[in-house]
Amino acid sequence: MTAEQADYDLIIIGGSAGGLSVAISSIRSGLSRVRLIEPGNSVAFPELVPENLVDVAYGEQLESIDAEGDHLVVTTDQRAYRTRGCLVSRRHRDPQWAAPIALPTSPNVTVDSLPEGLNDLDILVVGHTNHAAELVAEAAAGGAGVVFAAGGMDPARLAPAADAVLRRLERERRITVLYRAVPDGIGQDGEFPVAYFNDRRTPDLEFDHIVFASERCRPTVAELNVSQAAIDSGKLWFDGAPEDGVDVPNGHSWEVGNKLAEACFPELELVEPPSVVRRRVRHESAIAELREETYNATITAFEKRHSDLWVLRVRPDHGDTSHLPGQYASLGLGFWEDRVDNYADPGIDEKWHKLIRRSYSISHSMFEPSGYLAPPDTEELEFYIVLVPADDGHVSALTPRLATKQVGDRIYLGPKVAGRYTLNSVETPETAVIFFATGTGEAPHNSMVTELLRKGHTGPIVSTVTVRNWKDLGYLDAHRKLEERFANYHYIPMPTREADVPKRYLQDLIRDGDIELALGGTMDPASTHAFLCGNPAMIGLPEGEDGEESWPETTGVIELLVERGFTINKRGQPGNIHFEEYW
Numbered sequence: 001m002t003a004e005q006a007d008y009d010l011i012i013i014g015g016s017a018g019g020l021s022v023a024i025s026s027i028r029s030g031l032s033r034v035r036l037i038e039p040g041n042s043v044a045f046p047e048l049v050p051e052n053l054v055d056v057a058y059g060e061q062l063e064s065i066d067a068e069g070d071h072l073v074v075t076t077d078q079r080a081y082r083t084r085g086c087l088v089s090r091r092h093r094d095p096q097w098a099a100p101i102a103l104p105t106s107p108n109v110t111v112d113s114l115p116e117g118l119n120d121l122d123i124l125v126v127g128h129t130n131h132a133a134e135l136v137a138e139a140a141a142g143g144a145g146v147v148f149a150a151g152g153m154d155p156a157r158l159a160p161a162a163d164a165v166l167r168r169l170e171r172e173r174r175i176t177v178l179y180r181a182v183p184d185g186i187g188q189d190g191e192f193p194v195a196y197f198n199d200r201r202t203p204d205l206e207f208d209h210i211v212f213a214s215e216r217c218r219p220t221v222a223e224l225n226v227s228q229a230a231i232d233s234g235k236l237w238f239d240g241a242p243e244d245g246v247d248v249p250n251g252h253s254w255e256v257g258n259k260l261a262e263a264c265f266p267e268l269e270l271v272e273p274p275s276v277v278r279r280r281v282r283h284e285s286a287i288a289e290l291r292e293e294t295y296n297a298t299i300t301a302f303e304k305r306h307s308d309l310w311v312l313r314v315r316p317d318h319g320d321t322s323h324l325p326g327q328y329a330s331l332g333l334g335f336w337e338d339r340v341d342n343y344a345d346p347g348i349d350e351k352w353h354k355l356i357r358r359s360y361s362i363s364h365s366m367f368e369p370s371g372y373l374a375p376p377d378t379e380e381l382e383f384y385i386v387l388v389p390a391d392d393g394h395v396s397a398l399t400p401r402l403a404t405k406q407v408g409d410r411i412y413l414g415p416k417v418a419g420r421y422t423l424n425s426v427e428t429p430e431t432a433v434i435f436f437a438t439g440t441g442e443a444p445h446n447s448m449v450t451e452l453l454r455k456g457h458t459g460p461i462v463s464t465v466t467v468r469n470w471k472d473l474g475y476l477d478a479h480r481k482l483e484e485r486f487a488n489y490h491y492i493p494m495p496t497r498e499a500d501v502p503k504r505y506l507q508d509l510i511r512d513g514d515i516e517l518a519l520g521g522t523m524d525p526a527s528t529h530a531f532l533c534g535n536p537a538m539i540g541l542p543e544g545e546d547g548e549e550s551w552p553e554t555t556g557v558i559e560l561l562v563e564r565g566f567t568i569n570k571r572g573q574p575g576n577i578h579f580e581e582y583w
Helices: 017-029 130-141 161-173 229-231 254-262 274-278 284-294 439-454 477-486 507-513 514-519 556-563
Strands: 006-013 032-040 055-058 062-068 071-076 080-086 109-111 123-126 145-149 175-178 187-188 192-196 209-212 236-240 297-306 309-316 328-334 355-363 381-384 409-413 432-438 461-467 488-493 528-534 543-545 549-550 577-581
Touching: 006 017, 006 071, 017 032, 017 130, 017 161, 017 236, 017 254, 062 080, 062 229, 080 254, 123 130, 130 145, 130 161, 161 284, 192 209, 236 254, 284 328, 297 328, 309 409, 355 439, 381 439, 432 439, 432 514, 439 461, 439 477, 439 528, 461 507, 461 514, 477 488, 488 507, 488 514, 507 514, 507 556, 528 556, 556 577
Parallel strands: 006 032, 006 080, 032 055, 080 236, 109 209, 123 145, 123 209, 145 175, 432 461, 432 528, 461 488, 528 577
Antiparallel strands: 062 071, 071 080, 187 192, 297 309, 297 409, 309 381, 328 355, 328 409, 355 381, 543 549
16 A cells, blocks of 8 residues: 555545445444545535535546456546545536427526526426435525426435435425426426426416426446456446446445445444435334324314314415415325225325325415404415325325314425416406315315405406205305405305205306306306316316317206307417316
């Protein structure tokens, strides 16, 4: 050994998510001499360095890797390291990679590069790899509001460091992860890019900047100046797929760290990532740990209108709850929580440690305790939720677990309050506004009606809802009180399974003239907006194929409105029919 060489157990080249993960797991497993060499001035997740006492040499450029007896010698432009093992975790853009969709020529749509001055920007990151998670974390650290379109991402294949950071950022409500969504087009609204999602559950979203995360690959053996003796030693490993024509030890995510440890450090008791352990363990300590890591809000009110219908309020640990009336947020509970029924979730063993997320329209308490109209709440969110029973064709995952909760219990609340189902199109106080809802589909209408009346709307407002029974009207008393106070407000509830009430549907209110009677005049498309939320069969959206559209077999409200001259509000085509489907 030369005087310039320093002895180490493990040298890691590159501060990527994979390199950090192996460094942290190696330290936790008992290796005392681990150094991570990063040629730049920062690693993927800088906060993990002091938290885990990772020894990082910044600004060192790798020059060569060779074998020397039972050790490797890693030489940089500053020093040489004699080490029992080495992992190369440097990554760069795969030259074969191309964006999955055509990208517009815009400075606000980029690949792999974030804009300067991230604070308060809305950023969309599109990708499903460790590199995408690194960009998400960098944007969030800069103060941006981040949506991560991660369709195709398997969290179990992420490096543990990336998985842990994403979990933390979600828990702190600093990012929103869309696990299944990927935009199928990028447009432009003035200077701002808009992501179009071919998914009714994900609306088109406008951002300050959109960045696509490219696929990454490792440098070649030739680029790294690695000797054949180092390759043959079995002590040099690579994070990533093997190089064509060169047989080198390699792996992905946490697996490569375990393989390297088995080959180079047989004395160690390996520490597996927590996500692997949790898939095997179902005891209270594991559940408590998962709740602590995942949940970020508290249930502050849980009012049961009856056993299957609830109004609950949720207060987040971090951030406010500012929103526009009509928007939605996501709630979540883990598969590890008990169910109120005895049904078994398909594949529960594989997903026991995962989080169930569902989007719910935000409802609203119409009155303060003092009796005044309630203003928007910036500290809590209210939700109106019905238990979805399991049947032979569908096993609901979230609401049977939510049914077991009570005030004070913990829950997950997503950070992104979103949705274009708002009152933005109602520009004058004289406009007539009609709401059509089925069941809990009236949740967004509660806040929209209250907002209109609170701001002094003078035009007629008609809110209609169909339910099975009177008991299914969770806000009936509040709506009746609104009718008493405001002459321009009319509430039309329609139970369909009460013996003493004729069975009618919302479509009948249009056909039979009930809506016009409540409006005090005709349904004039020039001065009326209609909002529809709930059962897709009630809404009746036309179905299109190859540019041809046809109406559903069962006539919906939209078809009846179109016959009267109304138009559907679409992307780039403003109309006066607005809708939000509930499944």
